[in-house]
Amino acid sequence: xxxxxxxxxxxxxxxxxxxxxxxxxxxxxxxxxxxxxxxxxxxxxxxxxxxxxxxxxxxxxxx
Amino acid sequence: xxxxxxxxxxxxxxxxxxxxxxxxxxxxxxxxxxxxxxxxxxxxxxxxxxxxxxxxxxxxxxxxxxxxxxxxxxxxxxxxxxxxxxxxxxxxxxxxxxxxxxxxxxxxxxxxxxxxxxxxxxxxxxxxxxxxxxxxxxxxxxxxxxxxxxxxxxxxxxxxxxxxxxxxxxxxxxxxxxxxxxxxxxxxxxxxxxxxxxxxxxxxxxxxxxxxxxxxxxxxxxxxxxxxxxxxxxxxxxxxxxxxxxxxxxxxxxxxxxxxxxxxxxxxxxxxxxxxxxxxxxxxxxxxxxxxxxxxxxxxxxxxxxxxxxxxxxxxxxxxxxxxxxxxxxxxxxxxxxxxxxxxxxxxxxxxxxxxxxxxxxxxxxxxxxxxxxxxxxxxxxxxxxxxxxxxxxxxxxxxxxxxxxxxxxxxxxxxxxxxxxxxxxxxxxxxxxxxxxxxxxxxxxxxxxxxxxxxxxxxxxxxxxxxxxxxxxxxxxx
Numbered sequence: 001x002x003x004x005x006x007x008x009x010x011x012x013x014x015x016x017x018x019x020x021x022x023x024x025x026x027x028x029x030x031x032x033x034x035x036x037x038x039x040x041x042x043x044x045x046x047x048x049x050x051x052x053x054x055x056x057x058x059x060x061x062x063x
Numbered sequence: 064x065x066x067x068x069x070x071x072x073x074x075x076x077x078x079x080x081x082x083x084x085x086x087x088x089x090x091x092x093x094x095x096x097x098x099x100x101x102x103x104x105x106x107x108x109x110x111x112x113x114x115x116x117x118x119x120x121x122x123x124x125x126x127x128x129x130x131x132x133x134x135x136x137x138x139x140x141x142x143x144x145x146x147x148x149x150x151x152x153x154x155x156x157x158x159x160x161x162x163x164x165x166x167x168x169x170x171x172x173x174x175x176x177x178x179x180x181x182x183x184x185x186x187x188x189x190x191x192x193x194x195x196x197x198x199x200x201x202x203x204x205x206x207x208x209x210x211x212x213x214x215x216x217x218x219x220x221x222x223x224x225x226x227x228x229x230x231x232x233x234x235x236x237x238x239x240x241x242x243x244x245x246x247x248x249x250x251x252x253x254x255x256x257x258x259x260x261x262x263x264x265x266x267x268x269x270x271x272x273x274x275x276x277x278x279x280x281x282x283x284x285x286x287x288x289x290x291x292x293x294x295x296x297x298x299x300x301x302x303x304x305x306x307x308x309x310x311x312x313x314x315x316x317x318x319x320x321x322x323x324x325x326x327x328x329x330x331x332x333x334x335x336x337x338x339x340x341x342x343x344x345x346x347x348x349x350x351x352x353x354x355x356x357x358x359x360x361x362x363x364x365x366x367x368x369x370x371x372x373x374x375x376x377x378x379x380x381x382x383x384x385x386x387x388x389x390x391x392x393x394x395x396x397x398x399x400x401x402x403x404x405x406x407x408x409x410x411x412x413x414x415x416x417x418x419x420x421x422x423x424x425x426x427x428x429x430x431x432x433x434x435x436x437x438x439x440x441x442x443x444x445x446x447x448x449x450x451x452x453x454x455x456x457x458x459x460x461x462x463x464x465x466x467x468x469x470x471x472x473x474x475x476x477x478x479x480x481x482x483x484x485x486x487x488x489x490x491x492x493x494x495x496x497x498x499x500x501x502x503x504x505x506x507x508x509x510x511x512x513x514x515x516x517x518x519x520x521x522x523x524x525x526x527x528x529x530x531x532x533x534x535x536x537x538x539x540x541x542x
Contacts, residue, residue, distance in 0.1 A: 020260070021259060021260065021263060024260060024263045024264065024267060024380070025263045025266060025267055025270075027267075028266075028267040028270035028271045028274070028377070029270055031270070031271055031274045032270050032271070032273055032274040032279070033274075034274075038271065038274075038275075041271065041377070041378075042377060042378030042379065042380070043378075045264075045267065045377050045378060045379075045380035045381075046378060046379045046380045048380070049260065049379075049380040049383055049384075052256075052260045053253075053256065053257075053260075056256035056257075056260075057252075057256060060255065060256055
């Protein structure tokens with residue numbers, strides 16, 4: 001993974017991408033500690049998945 | 064487990080194709096200095112490649128076989144470390160010295176005719192591998208329909224489970240084949256983008272499973288109940304982890320990738336694939352089945368399909384992961400199998416060859432036997448393809464020392480080096496006859512297929528030296 005230096009969308013995409021990755025892994029951790037129901041975990045993970053695939057092409061670049 | 068989508072580490076795209084049938088950059092020449100890439104290009108590639116849909120099968124299969132916690136946690140660690148060291152200290156140095164694709168290097172040693180045979184074996188094995196990925200992806204279709212609409216296969220399934228299952232496999236396989244016809248750049252890009260997310264989905268499955276089981280004691284969870292028959296030993300786990308990608312490291316398929324590396328140290332990048340995909344992801348997938356065994360009363364010998372388990376753990380995000388993980392790895396596999404078939408049957412158009420490969424893959428996917436016996440299959444895959452690495456090691460390191468020609472077929476202009484054919488086939492046939500997949504076993508004992516890649520590779524190298532010397536040493540190896 002390398003970062004694109006030219007795209008004006010790079011910084012917002014990076015922010016969204018990182019948030020999406022956080023939304024993929026943090027809800028399960030919250031569920032593990034009993035702080036979130038599984039249905040909410042699944043919902044957040046699904047939304048995060050969509051956000052990730054929207055953001056990743058603007059953030060990640062293939063060399 | 065993985066396939067090689069061979070996004071070569073450079074050149075802006077992912078369409079490196081190492082087949083004698085097609086032309087692509089530096090396919091028949093040394094990679095020039097200006098095309099070399101630094102190590103960062105390889106870390107992402109290996110991480111993405113080795114987190115595939117089939118990882119959802121391998122972890123649960125270890126549970127079925129009663130693997131204990133020590134074997135899984137320590138054995139997988141050792142086995143994957145050995146695989147990384149093989150990439151780093153065997154494959155990468157040869158790749159950086161020769162800077163040729165496996166196919167071109169093979170052609171110099173074995174002759175073009177023999178490479179065609181290798182290509183056919185490769186193509187067929189690719190089809191079965193892609194078939195098992197279609198099987199895994201198809202299990203993700205079931206949860207979208209009312210329960211019972213599609214009968215899901217279990218570990219003991221060898222035949223299609225019903226018309227709905229067959230239709231699922233055909234639809235998914237046809238979609239994969241259609242994309243393969245268009246070239247797989249886009250899908251390979253999706254795979255590239257998906258890699259970090261996909262790894263987190265595996266991790267999320269495990270974390271949710273721990274939450275459901277109300278414990279974080281992974282060691283205790285991985286310990287099988289008393290009385291469980293252990294069908295795979297610590298050594299078996301080590302060797303499986305080491306050799307499940309034997310075709311890529313000791314078999315030298317990754318010469319085609321690592322030839323773009325500036326330095327052999329790029330071989331360390333394989334650690335990303337081994338420790339994320341073949342260590343963490345396998346253990347995460349194993350935990351999924353352990354939950355179903357402990358809490359839902361599933362028989363570990365029957366197992367549960369990946370789609371249902373992942374949907375239960377993390378919902379639609381998991382189902383998307385199962386489909387994408389299978390798709391992104393199966394699609395280039397179909398494409399490459401098509402190229403291999405085209406190499407064997409040059410009269411076939413690219414479209415015809417890819418359709419043929421797709422049809423074989425779909426047929427293999429409909430029958431769950433390949434996915435459900437994945438551990439055996441990858442062992443067979445390595446046993447058949449890895450020994451050619453022995454030839455390359457001999458040619459690269461030992462030829463001058465033992466007094467045989469380097470690149471003998473190139474020097475003599477031969478298209479078929481009989482010494483190579485015999486050195487390759489004899490150990491492979493003897494080895495496979497010792498396994499449970501052989502219809503005839505005259506030995507009175509069985510050896511798991513994943514024990515065989517290293518001995519067969521060593522035997523192939525030794526036989527090649529002996530046969531080349533017997534044929535007259537220098538300049539006489541090629542017939």
